[in-house]
Amino acid sequence: MNHFVNRVFELHRVEVVETLNTLREQPDKAFSFFNRLKEDGFSHDVCTYASIIRILCQCCWERKLDSVLLEIIWREKHLGFKVMDLFEILEEGLEGEDSNLLVRLSNALVKAYVSVEMFDEVIDILFQTRRWGFIPHIFSCNFLMNRLICCGKVDMAIAVYHQLKRLGLKANDYTYGIMIKAFCRKGNFEKAVGIFDEMYEVRVRPNAVAYTTYIEGLCMHGRTELGYEVLKESRELKIPLDDAFAYYVVIKGFCDEMKLEEAADVLFEAELYGIVLDTFPYGALIRGYCKCGNIDRALEVHDKMMSNGIKTNCVILTSILQSLCQMGRDFEAVNQFKKFRNFGIFLDEVCYNVVADALCKAGKVEAAVELLDEMKGKQISPDIINYTTLINGYCLQGKVEDAVNLFEEMSENGHKPDIVSWNVLVSLIRS
DNA sequence: CTAGGGTTAG
Numbered sequence A: 001m002n003h004f005v006n007r008v009f010e011l012h013r014v015e016v017v018e019t020l021n022t023l024r025e026q027p028d029k030a031f032s033f034f035n036r037l038k039e040d041g042f043s044h045d046v047c048t049y050a051s052i053i054r055i056l057c058q059c060c061w062e063r064k065l066d067s068v069l070l071e072i073i074w075r076e077k078h079l080g081f082k083v084m085d086l087f088e089i090l091e092e093g094l095e096g097e098d099s100n101l102l103v104r105l106s107n108a109l110v111k112a113y114v115s116v117e118m119f120d121e122v123i124d125i126l127f128q129t130r131r132w133g134f135i136p137h138i139f140s141c142n143f144l145m146n147r148l149i150c151c152g153k154v155d156m157a158i159a160v161y162h163q164l165k166r167l168g169l170k171a172n173d174y175t176y177g178i179m180i181k182a183f184c185r186k187g188n189f190e191k192a193v194g195i196f197d198e199m200y201e202v203r204v205r206p207n208a209v210a211y212t213t214y215i216e217g218l219c220m221h222g223r224t225e226l227g228y229e230v231l232k233e234s235r236e237l238k239i240p241l242d243d244a245f246a247y248y249v250v251i252k253g254f255c256d257e258m259k260l261e262e263a264a265d266v267l268f269e270a271e272l273y274g275i276v277l278d279t280f281p282y283g284a285l286i287r288g289y290c291k292c293g294n295i296d297r298a299l300e301v302h303d304k305m306m307s308n309g310i311k312t313n314c315v316i317l318t319s320i321l322q323s324l325c326q327m328g329r330d331f332e333a334v335n336q337f338k339k340f341r342n343f344g345i346f347l348d349e350v351c352y353n354v355v356a357d358a359l360c361k362a363g364k365v366e367a368a369v370e371l372l373d374e375m376k377g378k379q380i381s382p383d384i385i386n387y388t389t390l391i392n393g394y395c396l397q398g399k400v401e402d403a404v405n406l407f408e409e410m411s412e413n414g415h416k417p418d419i420v421s422w423n424v425l426v427s428l429i430r431s
Numbered sequence B: 001c002t003a004g005g006g007t008t009a010g
Helices: A002-022 A027-039 A046-058 A062-079 A083-092 A100-115 A119-132 A138-150 A154-166 A173-185 A189-201 A208-220 A224-236 A243-256 A260-272 A279-291 A295-307 A314-326 A330-342 A349-361 A365-377 A384-396 A400-412 A419-430
Strands: none
Touching: A002 A027, A002 A046, A027 A046, A046 A062, A046 A083, A046 A100, A062 A083, A062 A100, A083 A100, A083 A119, A100 A119, A100 A138, A119 A138, A119 A154, A138 A154, A138 A173, A154 A173, A173 A189, A173 A208, A189 A208, A208 A224, A208 A243, A224 A243, A224 A260, A243 A260, A243 A279, A260 A279, A260 A295, A279 A295, A279 A314, A295 A314, A314 A330, A314 A349, A330 A349, A349 A365, A349 A384, A365 A384, A384 A400, A384 A419, A400 A419
């Protein structure tokens, strides 16, 4: 039966193309006619697809074009034609200066392939492009290269960049920025600088994103000193950066390199210049001090941050509380916790956990349980780590029944025990 | 949708 139906449709295939062509000026009708046929079991071929694509390209209906292309991409194996065949069909029917059509199609195709991460196929298009006499727009290429980098295919992005130049496509400031990101990811700063040089030669001015990307790259690869130089240089060149972010990466970079004095100096200098900062640069320095056990300096920076009118938050407080506990100042941690809670600062489950853990280790499980209830009252649902902390607290007190009850409550709330929570219970059996 | 973006616990 199906076979018969298709035979009948076969006879009408030419008519379908003709009908679509007469509906050129009414894309909505053409599109519903196209879909109607499909619903009725008609299998479109390269010619009918080409017709609807021509119409959708001409009226710039990008969303609908995208859905048709994705459909072809998914079903390419069953359709009996290749995506590139569409170009051939469309090129034959080109009238006059219609060559836009192929560019539009290639842009849409790049976008469609990239959105489903079929990168090899896009790159195929890019390399075959010359044969058909068109080149995708630089915007499409930028989109492709950026997504390649996001997927960790940095070398492929760089290869695309070189291919673009071979095709004679002009890179713009976005393209260069993306390439700077690519080389920074690889830690190849000579090449990244080379991009800046190239920009200078072709008179494309690097913008804030290009500079920030470069600074961030340096700081993440143990070259913070240089990153800071670039930050200062761009400040002198009056390149507008997102200061809070730029200072954050530099301060974090110095902290990661255990250069706490340098990190503190950078923050000090930023304040001196009256640069507007947010919590992140402060948070980086506070965390840096906490990590190397200098909790008093951490507290100083925290105080200064707040006196500068920048609100603290639960992430920063977690670092501080954790560090206080590690230094054996649990009592102080609990007090600070209460102070900021009464202050109205939102404290999340992580913050609660640090204090709960401190209480448990001090033998005050009941107080920790109170905190758990307090969380629930604030509509913060305890997670597996919160439960494990308290179960451990009961175990330390030898309160087997309570531990098991909590374990069951945890399971009832949909938290499957993991390796840590099992280990806590196992330690109970051993003792 | 032509590029950027951040740290915390058992």
